[in-house]
Amino acid sequence: MKELDALLNDWKDNDNQTRKAFTELVDYVNTLPDITLDFVSRPGVSYSFRPRHTAQTKRPLFAMVDVIDDDPDDRWLSVCFYGDLVTDPQEIGDWVPEGLLGEDACCFDMYEYDAQEMAHLKERISEAHRNAPE
Numbered sequence: 001m002k003e004l005d006a007l008l009n010d011w012k013d014n015d016n017q018t019r020k021a022f023t024e025l026v027d028y029v030n031t032l033p034d035i036t037l038d039f040v041s042r043p044g045v046s047y048s049f050r051p052r053h054t055a056q057t058k059r060p061l062f063a064m065v066d067v068i069d070d071d072p073d074d075r076w077l078s079v080c081f082y083g084d085l086v087t088d089p090q091e092i093g094d095w096v097p098e099g100l101l102g103e104d105a106c107c108f109d110m111y112e113y114d115a116q117e118m119a120h121l122k123e124r125i126s127e128a129h130r131n132a133p134e
């Protein structure tokens with residue numbers, strides 16, 4: 001996870017506090033049992049944090065937390081889940097056909113830190129984690 005550490009060390013947060021949101025989500029995922037983590041670094045495009053439940057057999061992850069890096073001074077987050085692993089009772093997310101590794105997804109974009117949105121995302125992460133084992 002040297003690439004993740006490098007991103008966090010180099011990322012200067014702005015008033016939107018998306019770095020704070022990202023680190024809070026990463027820290028939350030790290031509290032979940034039975035996970036492995038992958039991090040895909042594509043500077044100028046995205047940085048992708050990908051947790052996987054150790055009991056998953058058909059999919060390589062249960063969530064994808066992307067830092068969108070099209071403007072390094074104004075990064076934003078896209079948090080996606082397989083559509084069949086989560087619910088979105090408040091209909092906050094966007095339904096994205098074939099949006100997560102070729103499968104239908106429910107995605108949430110975050111342009112600035114919001115405590116209520118963070119709580120919702122953590123609930124979705126926990127839900128996807130519970131539903132991931134296949």
